[in-house]
Amino acid sequence: MAINVDRFKNDLDALIEQGDLLKVGMILDMKGKKYFRENVFGESSDDEAAAAIKRIPEFKTEYESWYSESLALLRQLLPDRINDFRALYEKPKSRKNIEYGNYVIQDYMQNLAVTTPYGETKVDRSAAEPQFNQQVAILKSAKKRFESSIFEIRQLVQADLFDSEIEASLELFKNGFLRAAGAIAGVVIERHLKQVCDDHNIKITKANPGIAVLNQALRDGNVIDIPQWRFNQHIADIRNICDHSKSQDPTKEQVQDLIDGTKKILKTVA
Template sequence: MPSNIDRYKKDFERLLRDAVLIEQSFSYSCFGKEYEAAVLKSYKGDEDAAKKHMDALPNFSTTYQSWYSECLALIKQLLPDRLNDFIRHYEKPKGRKDIGFENYRIEDALQGLRITRYGDEIVADPRSATSHLQQQVAILRSIKARFESSLFDIRQLVQADLLDSELDAARELLRHKFMRAAGAVAGVVLEKHLAQVCAARNIKLTKKHPTIADFNDALKNADVIETPQWRFHQHLGDIRNLCDHNKSTEPSAEQISDLIGGVAKVTKTLF
């Protein structure tokens, strides 16, 4: 089974390949005839080859949205200090009153927004977002250095592999009807992950031996998670406690399955 690092590398390489096509597609949609002329020149006047190249380009508007969402997830995990920069190149600035070249963003380009003055003078149009797309691709490319750098902290990725293995063990216990043992293992995985998230975000806890509830409360108080997610973690913790402490009520297979599935979701979505 491939490790999390291998999966991240594979996703990174695919997104980087897609980025080349997305940049070309954006240039084609923005510059039209100028882009066609440049492609034709690159193919040394071979019109058939140039046409084949342009016909193969994806639709920018639909392809970009999917690419952007996947990039967000990857950058959030591997390059979190650049996540806000990546988003800033896409989103309209909050509180923007007037639109000009300086504050025009990819989100505006996707809407086809075109700003003019004095009738026909173009102030900003989709071409104004070209540098923002280039910067997003540059941020994505910088992930490669994180894979290769000896300074890259891979503790989170290694722990993610370990937690995956422990969840697989919990699933196997459930398959053999060892309900309490399966729930206890899944509960430990949840506690470890919440502890790691708190540590990564420098959230200090005063208790010497904090529980799932303590980590959950700390994350909510630090505005890392919102109330619905806090309640979800609380629900998972309640099932775990049923396995560990309440000997009068036997946990059901459905409860344990919900616990294991819920913990798997948390480990893949909360960082």
């Protein structure tokens, strides 16, 4: 799943970046190189301006592939916006008159313009600019939805994983394997507190932080209050007995407290 997530994210980022460049390409196509030379690169040398203009993609050459790739990605990530995205490109079958509001990118690609009986321009290619801007905006909204969905998926997957690990801890506890039961519960707490730190953009400099380090970071970041900090630290002390203490064995009551405390932390620290 992680590979697919990264691939979708990279493809979406690339399409958004290309869309922003194509916006400039559309303006260049409509206004011409002279306009850009005088109004955008006025203080640049001719060679600098020419080199910059050369890097701008030609809208009519590159739009179609961008549109097809964007449509394919939207089918995967934001299917409820496909019709909106397509409608900004395709000529509506029910259209009788061409106005600024129903001019689409297909019209632009065919250099379509509408004039009055007196030869005055009624609708020109500039009517396609807001349509294309809206397409790019839909892609950007897909990115927000995508990131939100991935966050939700990861939370659900992690919650299921934690539940299964707590069940394993309880099974070991019932069979008298107290240290092993406590060790598993401690790992669950560490992973959860690390995720909470990530969610709140709290940076941890230590390579492999334990519960105490993560707990203190959350307190310093005002994510948890002092009573919760103390409770977490108490649970961390029991976990240390299970993991590290050679002179003291954890009692059944302590491990029970550790498992119950793990469940509480998962519900209350977020």
